[in-house]
Amino acid sequence: MTALIEVKNLTIQFRTDEGLVTAVDDVSFTIDKGQVMGLVGESGSGKSVTAKALMHLNARNAVYSPESRITLHTENGPVEVLKLKSARDLKIVRGGAISMIFQEPMASFAPAITIGDQMVEQLMLHSDMSKQKAKEISVEMLDRVGISDPARRFSQYAFELSGGMRQRAMIAMALSTKPKLLIADEPTTALDVTIQAQVIDLMKDLVREFHMGIIFITHDLGVIAQTADKVAVKYLGRIVEEGPVREVIRNPKHPYTQGLLAALPKLEDLDAPLTPVAGDIPSPLERPSGCVFHTRCPKIIGDVCKSKLPHHTQVDPTHRVACHLHTEVPA
Amino acid sequence: MALVTLLTVSLIVFTLMELVPGTCAERYLAFKNTQGSQITIADIEAEKKRLGLDRPFPERWGKWVYNVFVHGEFGDSCILRLNINQLLADKFWISLGICMAALILSYAIAVPIGIISASSQSPITNNSLRFVSYLGLALPNFLLALIIMLISTVLFGDSLTGLFSKEYRDAAWSWAKFGDFLSRAWLPVFILGWSATAFALQTVRALMLDEIGKLYVTAAAARGVSGRKLLWRYPAKHSLGPVINSLGFDLNRIFNELPIVALILTLTEAGALLFESLARSNDQQLAGAIIFLLTASIVALNFATDILLALIDPRVRRGLMG
Numbered sequence: 001m002t003a004l005i006e007v008k009n010l011t012i013q014f015r016t017d018e019g020l021v022t023a024v025d026d027v028s029f030t031i032d033k034g035q036v037m038g039l040v041g042e043s044g045s046g047k048s049v050t051a052k053a054l055m056h057l058n059a060r061n062a063v064y065s066p067e068s069r070i071t072l073h074t075e076n077g078p079v080e081v082l083k084l085k086s087a088r089d090l091k092i093v094r095g096g097a098i099s100m101i102f103q104e105p106m107a108s109f110a111p112a113i114t115i116g117d118q119m120v121e122q123l124m125l126h127s128d129m130s131k132q133k134a135k136e137i138s139v140e141m142l143d144r145v146g147i148s149d150p151a152r153r154f155s156q157y158a159f160e161l162s163g164g165m166r167q168r169a170m171i172a173m174a175l176s177t178k179p180k181l182l183i184a185d186e187p188t189t190a191l192d193v194t195i196q197a198q199v200i201d202l203m204k205d206l207v208r209e210f211h212m213g214i215i216f217i218t219h220d221l222g223v224i225a226q227t228a229d230k231v232a233v234k235y236l237g238r239i240v241e242e243g244p245v246r247e248v249i250r251n252p253k254h255p256y257t258q259g260l261l262a263a264l265p266k267l268e269d270l271d272a273p274l275t276p277v278a279g280d281i282p283s284p285l286e287r288p289s290g291c292v293f294h295t296r297c298p299k300i301i302g303d304v305c306k307s308k309l310p311h312h313t314q315v316d317p318t319h320r321v322a323c324h325l326h327t328e329v330p331a
Numbered sequence: 332m333a334l335v336t337l338l339t340v341s342l343i344v345f346t347l348m349e350l351v352p353g354t355c356a357e358r359y360l361a362f363k364n365t366q367g368s369q370i371t372i373a374d375i376e377a378e379k380k381r382l383g384l385d386r387p388f389p390e391r392w393g394k395w396v397y398n399v400f401v402h403g404e405f406g407d408s409c410i411l412r413l414n415i416n417q418l419l420a421d422k423f424w425i426s427l428g429i430c431m432a433a434l435i436l437s438y439a440i441a442v443p444i445g446i447i448s449a450s451s452q453s454p455i456t457n458n459s460l461r462f463v464s465y466l467g468l469a470l471p472n473f474l475l476a477l478i479i480m481l482i483s484t485v486l487f488g489d490s491l492t493g494l495f496s497k498e499y500r501d502a503a504w505s506w507a508k509f510g511d512f513l514s515r516a517w518l519p520v521f522i523l524g525w526s527a528t529a530f531a532l533q534t535v536r537a538l539m540l541d542e543i544g545k546l547y548v549t550a551a552a553a554r555g556v557s558g559r560k561l562l563w564r565y566p567a568k569h570s571l572g573p574v575i576n577s578l579g580f581d582l583n584r585i586f587n588e589l590p591i592v593a594l595i596l597t598l599t600e601a602g603a604l605l606f607e608s609l610a611r612s613n614d615q616q617l618a619g620a621i622i623f624l625l626t627a628s629i630v631a632l633n634f635a636t637d638i639l640l641a642l643i644d645p646r647v648r649r650g651l652m653g
């Protein structure tokens with residue numbers, strides 16, 4: 001397996017009126033070619049900010065720490081994403097080698113421009129094909145994602161399509177430039193359950209066919225279990241646990257991951273009450289000292305959790321966790 | 332649709348005219364009375380009959396509407412006893428022209444500047460724009476008009492008041508007169524446009540900022556769209572709809588400010604005439620005609636903006652075509 005994108009020590013803060021807010025804190029991970037990584041965590045844990053960083057697309061008030069590095073491996077050698085400046089250079093990570101699907105399919109299409117015009121525009125930006133050719137490819141892609149009557153849909157507006165169809169069109173658009181990495185930011189939360197399943201199946205097929213890497217962002221560990229190879233669990237901007245999906249689900253090490261899993265409805269026992277992770281997410285302005293999870297952790301050991309940041313420990317070569325329960329030499 | 336609105340407006344205007352205490356006949360004769368004539372009850376009755384005031388309300392309304400819509404005829408003024416159409420003559424069109432020019436001027440400035448400033452990160456641009464638009468909002472039109480008059484009187488010995496130079500005031504329309512008109516009309520247009528621009532700038536900027544924050548703009552950037560294309564094709568194009576929507580409202584506001592500016596610059600145009608007829612002489616026929624014309628212009632503008640909206644927004648277009 002060869003690395004497609006490597007993220008190292010990514011730290012992102014936002015300048016706000018209330019001061020600096022940390023959204024992503026010292027995050028590192030690698031995605032290989034053709035690998036699907038799930039990114040889970042509660043709202044505000046920095047999933048979207050991490051994903052947008054891969055396209056260097058965060059808001060103007062974002063501040064990246066000097067140690068942060070994102071390296072994309074392309075046929076023409078490695079690209080340092082965070083060093084890209086000009087719009088021309090950024091195209092490689094914006095719609096070129098990396099595409100993104102957003103949570104709300106309705107809101108991600110410009111309302112007064114046809115689906116087709118937006119698809120053609122993207123294709124022509126990233127290649128030197130003719131308009132005619134771009135149109136052919138777009139209609140073909142719409143057909144490929146299961147949209148009936150694709151030639152008609154091509155000249156329609158987003159508001160004329162159903163929710164599921166919009167998300168399919170979004171997928172078609174994202175894949176039309178044949179990216180190496182697809183970022184799917186909660187691509188199914190806005191859809192109802194049957195359509196969700198269809199869209200997930202469609203994405204699984206397409207990954208296999210195009211051999212793409214995928215980052216699949218969601219709140220839902222159940223969806224991750226169906227789709228991903230590996231999973232990273234985020235809490236307050238930090239990755240608290242990462243490993244192969246089966247391993248993490250069967251054998252969760254971090255108290256937060258355990259809490260998320262306990263919150264999943266069980267098929268065998270549908271009457272059991274749901275037990276969401278107890279407690280409130282701390283305000284981003286009051287980041288807990290030590291282990292960021294200590295204000296809610298049911299297994300808190302003592303002062304060490306409140307004062308000392310737990311480092312990542314490999315519980316096996318592919319599975320790591322950041323918790324003092326698993327630090328080799330507890331301080 | 333526009334026609335129904337107009338009919339409704341005419342009904343409201345006509346009812347208002349009726350609600351003014353006293354009838355046209357009484358008013359005229361009372362006016363005569365103050366001039367020294369002896370008036371009897373019989374005179375009033377006779378006058379009422381002559382004016383058709385003894386007829387029932389719906390009939391009189393129908394007649395009024397018929398005359399206005401079919402002949403463009405507003406009848407006679409109560410007090411001045413002159414035909415209203417002759418009385419207003421070009422005045423209404425001149426003031427409408429001035430207001431429209433001020434409206435166009437303000438948006439011609441506000442749209443590009445508002446769009447660019449909303450996307451600009453430079454604090455200098457933003458703060459100077461903010462300063463200028465506060466100035467526009469805070470400095471009342473009448474003060475601005477006075478200042479300009481003062482300056483021009485001191486510098487050029489001409490107060491720039493009135494819409495025509497002396498030699499053209501009573502002349503018939505000609506190219507020379509029109510030229511003279513233009514050389515003076517820029518001042519009220521500028522003064523009215525001043526605060527209208529400040530308003531429009533704020534509207535455009537707010538709408539643009541709103542659009543820029545939307546997900547589809549981020550999504551377009553994520554596809555590699557950048558620079559001018561990302562600004563004009565995406566948020567700018569989409570913020571145009573609400574901007575057009577606000578045009579009718581703005582014209583209304585400019586109309587409201589016209590009388591004050593007109594008073595200071597001693598322009599003899601409709602706005603001032605309206606005030607005069609309402610306040611001094613209770614001339615309901617004349618006032619009704621002016622109010623109706625103003626409302627009709629705004630209804631017409633709204634109709635035009637609806638068509639424009641349908642042209643640029645596919646949602647409106649498809650909505651119209653079913």
Ligand SMILES: Nc1ncnc2c1ncn2[C@@H]1O[C@H](COP(=O)(O)OP(=O)(O)OP(=O)(O)O)[C@@H](O)[C@H]1O
Pocket residue numbers: 014015016021022023041042043044045046047048049050059060061219284
């Ligand atoms: N432009 C910004 N300015 C200030 N703070 C920001 C900005 N963008 C994001 N944040 C903050 O960063 C944190 C992480 O946000 P992010 O959108 O990545 O969360 P998320 O994990 O994607 O949550 P969700 O599941 O709700 O989408 C939040 O606290 C958010 O308020």
Ligand code: SF4
Pocket residue numbers: 254255256291292293294297298299300301305310322323324325
């Ligand atoms: S370090 Fe302590 S507080 Fe944090 S998760 Fe582990 S046990 Fe809980």
Ligand SMILES: [Mg+2]
Pocket residue numbers: 047048049185
């Ligand atoms: Mg998110």
